[in-house]
Amino acid sequence: MNFTDYLFFPVFAAVIIVYFVVPQKKRWIVLLAASIVFFLTWSLEMFPFALFAAFVAWIAARKIEKRYEALNAYTKKQKKAVTKKQTDLTQETKKKCRHILWIAAAVILFMLIYSKIQYVMADIPVLSGIVALLSDLYCTVSRFFEKIPILSYFASDTAAQEGGQFSFLVPLGISYYTLSLVGYLADVYWRKERAERNFGKLLLYALYFPKILEGPIAKHRNIAQQLNEGGNFDYTRLCHGLQRMLWGYFKKLVIADRISLLVTEVYGNYTEYFGTVLFVATVAGAVQLYCDFSGCMDIALGISEVFGIELEENFRRPFFSESAAEFWRRWHITMGVWFKDYIYMPLAVSPKLIRAAGTVKKRAGKRAGKNFMTIVPLAVVWFLTGLWHGTGMNYIVWGIYWGALIILSSVLEPELKKLTKLLHINTESSGYRRFRCIRTFLLFCVSRVITIPGNLHATAEIFRRILFHFSPWEFFDGTLYTIGLDRPDFLLALLTLFILYLVGKKQEQGIAIRQKVDSLFLVWRWLIYLAAIFAVLIFGIYGAGYDASAFVYMNY
Amino acid sequence: MEEKIMELLSEEYPDIDFAASDSLVDDGILDSLTITGIIATLSMEFGIVIPYEEIIEENFNSIAGLARMVEKLQ
Known part of the structure; x- marks a missing residue:
């Protein structure tokens, strides 16, 4: 069950x-x-x-x-x-x-x-x-x-x-x-x-x-x-718990399971597709994983809320992150906290490592000592995080990839600051911040290409096809409606993603959606509930025997 | 002790205003990278070993908390 x-x-x-x-x-x-x-x-x-x-x-x-x-x-x-x-x-x-x-x-x-x-x-x-x-x-x-x-x-x-x-x-x-x-x-x-x-x-x-x-x-x-x-x-808590569960089912059954039809088809037969389709499937795969995993978390937290037990949040709208480090503070938060509290911190504060950092500092300077303290524990943590996700070489590469990104962004921070100053980039402008969000999302997509295909040979082939066999006309010639999803399903997926984006954006602005719904007139409130219930029942993806597909992260 | 720690950390982390808050960790001013950096700096400067049990928000939320911890461990 x-x-x-x-x-x-x-x-x-x-x-x-x-x-x-x-x-x-x-x-x-x-x-x-x-x-x-x-x-x-x-x-x-x-x-x-x-x-x-x-x-x-x-x-x-x-x-x-x-x-x-x-x-x-x-x-x-x-x-x-x-x-x-x-x-x-x-x-x-x-x-x-x-x-x-x-x-x-x-x-x-x-x-x-x-x-x-x-x-x-x-x-x-x-x-x-x-x-x-x-x-x-x-x-x-x-x-x-x-x-x-x-x-x-x-x-x-x-x-x-x-x-x-x-x-x-x-x-x-x-x-x-x-x-x-x-x-x-x-x-x-x-x-x-x-x-x-x-x-x-x-x-x-x-x-x-x-x-x-x-x-x-x-x-x-x-x-x-x-x-x-x-x-x-508590009646309010019961309602809030059930609302949260409903939102989780919407994310899982309507969005994630719908998109997974496209992702499974393309990644299962990647040699038959070229750049555009593979790119769309990769982006869709990233969103699918988020909706699947965070949907399960919404259901779990909603269930627990009904009993009056508050569980810790595991996601905080990760696709609004501006850097790799921020992304991992918003994605699978409790796993990050576990690795931080029980691996990173004990290692980073161990007298042996501090003594070694002291030696590096004496021999190579203050910055080298500081970098040593940053690099060693982070490298260990990301290697282990990769192993936690799987033991194949692709997971080890995945861990090294994220570790390298986070270590480099920390170690090279002074140089990056100088560069943005040199290029007269206004780092506070909304355009630059949006660029950083898209860049972080694409970095996440790259990490998905490392793990989804299951082996590094396939990963390399998919990258090659995306980069060198990109056919932009496939965006417009109807090809996208022939790979797992037909036109209405594809457009429905886009619409639900737009709803997801709007909700996320409001929450980023500090607006509590549930309180907004609470404050609505009874009729409007129930219209929203019923619309959500029917959306899940009608637009949810159910397989044979009305079994939804299993949650992705259940296998860890 | 407080002045010495303030001087030391301000030199190490010029971008952080350590006097700005009494809840440096809770307010998100200090992240885990900075905390480990502070531990290394204090350990090397005062020749102390900071056990993991001491790494609690209460000790890192303010310069006064850090000073109390260092004095206890010396």
Whole structure:
């Protein structure tokens, strides 16, 4: 079950009713039960692994906290100033806590890492044995669940279909809950929050169903209290939540899934198309990914809002960004924050790196030292971000591409400022700012060409065709209406994109659309709601059996 | 301490007015690149190690917060 399954809506309605009927203190149990059912209907085989990951995080965080508590109790007893014994004990405690953190994080991340590199491992003779062993384990777990009548109802028939062959592809939300749990553990280790005492509550944090498909990667300390205390029923919040969900469905079903017909057709047969069509499909692919991913986030945040739980925003109109760095502060925000808080910052402030920067500064000057501090952690972060998206060479190139753009724009900032001054460019003018937005969007499109085709050979061929076989007349001769979308569908896609642009522009100007809608006369307000509902029902793209296509980022 | 840190950072980051706000991080005046630069500068200048636990908004929101942190770690 995902947010676009027809079964989701009655289940969601039932959860809302039960959630607000039970006493407030017990509401977290309703959410936990709903989250478990949601998870089981999607990936029964992965549930024990998810449970195990949460259990490891729970135990490890409690152990870390107990050690710190023991240290604090000892420190309080000491009346004198800091003694050597006390310093040694502090170091020892930190070291032991660090070991617990590393072991627990390694166990939790193992699933994530393994799901990413299994194919790489399978090609290496020594490692293929490990793959086979884990495959057997996976199949045993799958078969065990299939034998239990109640659970077999939920079981996906993956293992059976494959005839016992290993098919542990990418389980539901694996990145999202593993990264969330590792972040939680690190925060307990750095004493930025207290360990959760109740395992059920930590499990709810890990599996909370609105965020399990594609995030956002919420921090434990930002949502735990809301989840545990339970929200009160609020009619306005209910309406706002449902409105946001509707907007998400509009983006996903009407825009993204419509455009994907064109993108899939062109990229699936790229050797049959030339520059113009490939260029249009690339731009469309960029917009499709945005509408798909941010649409899912609108639905997730809307669902959560209904329960009175505020999740973090994952998108802030990224196509209005004026630079690559700004783009990544607006696109997949919670992933960026995770990498910043748990990879970039710890690395950038590590004494070893600072000492190395000091040496560079002494030998090559102040600017070189500063650049060293910028380049090293950013390079590591972008390499890992590339690997997070996939293990193929195209994803590594993708990571290097974004890393290089962001590093160069930071390192060369003084020169770029001089250049704009030399060329008498008014950097505050609306024309220049618009140019920067378009440039950033095109840089994003380039990154899509690196990843969409699946291999670098195809990427190179697509670039070659766009640059050297560009046929502008194809814009006007009707060619564009023959590739996945007919003329009415193509024009409808353009119209919906224009609506998306207008909404984004208003929001950029600080206008809250939902409050505007709230302030409208009842009849007008309901006309808008009904128009949106009918737009989704009539213009949404549904496949066989009325199944919408899966969300793109669900596979991470 | 505050004057020394102000002098040091103003020299390092001439475009930033560190006295302008008491919520430099919350107001978005300091981004993560600048924060890591400040950490490097303070670590090298005062010979201190700034543990990750100390990298919280409260310590970086103002020069006074930075001075308190450096004094504590010295």
